[in-house]
Amino acid sequence: MENNFTNHENVGSFGAVGTIHAAPDEARQPRTGTEIIKVSARSVPKMTAGAIAAVIREGGKAEVQAVGAGAANQGIKAVAIARTYLAPEGIDLICRPQFTQITIEGDEKTAIAMLAERA
Numbered sequence: 001m002e003n004n005f006t007n008h009e010n011v012g013s014f015g016a017v018g019t020i021h022a023a024p025d026e027a028r029q030p031r032t033g034t035e036i037i038k039v040s041a042r043s044v045p046k047m048t049a050g051a052i053a054a055v056i057r058e059g060g061k062a063e064v065q066a067v068g069a070g071a072a073n074q075g076i077k078a079v080a081i082a083r084t085y086l087a088p089e090g091i092d093l094i095c096r097p098q099f100t101q102i103t104i105e106g107d108e109k110t111a112i113a114m115l116a117e118r119a
Contacts, residue, residue: 033060033061034060034061034062034063034115035055035060035061035062035063036063036065037051037052037055037062037063037064037065038065038066039064039065039066039071039074039075039078040066040067040068040070040071040074041068041069041070041071041073041074042074043071043074043075043078044074045074045077045078045081046078046081048064048074048075048078048081049077049078049079049080049081049082049085050082050085052064052078052079052082052093052116053082053085053086056082056086056091056093056116056117056118057086057089057091061115061116061117062082062115062116062117063113063114063115063116064078064079064113064114064116065100065102065111065112065113065114066111066112066114067102067104067109067110067111067112071112072112075112075114076095076114079093079095079114079116082116091118092118092119093116093117093118093119094116094117094118094119095114095115095116096114096115096117097112097113097114097115098112098113098115099111099112099113100112100113
């Protein structure tokens with residue numbers, strides 16, 4: 001899926017969410033699909049929450065993917081924080097966790113995928 005961010009950096013192939021700069025308003029288009037946000041144990045929950053909130057505000061869904069207990073912990077904290085970011089705008093969020101298979105550097109891994117979307 002094409003993302004509407006410029007200068008979006010990830011650490012490694014499955015790492016922490018890095019710097020995100022939104023495109024100018026005139027270049028933005030409503031999101032219609034699911035944006036994959038990968039987190040690691042080193043991810044900063046507030047930054048990840050900001051990315052989740054941006055996707056939800058624009059009408060999309062965010063799938064937060066995490067491999068390992070530390071990454072899952074950071075991911076669920078990010079979803080909880082995103083709810084607090086969106087609440088003043090009258091937007092509530094639900095999260096549906098599930099298992100998914102992903103490939104990291106040629107190896108199949110089981111990840112927790114937390115689908116966050118408007119309630």
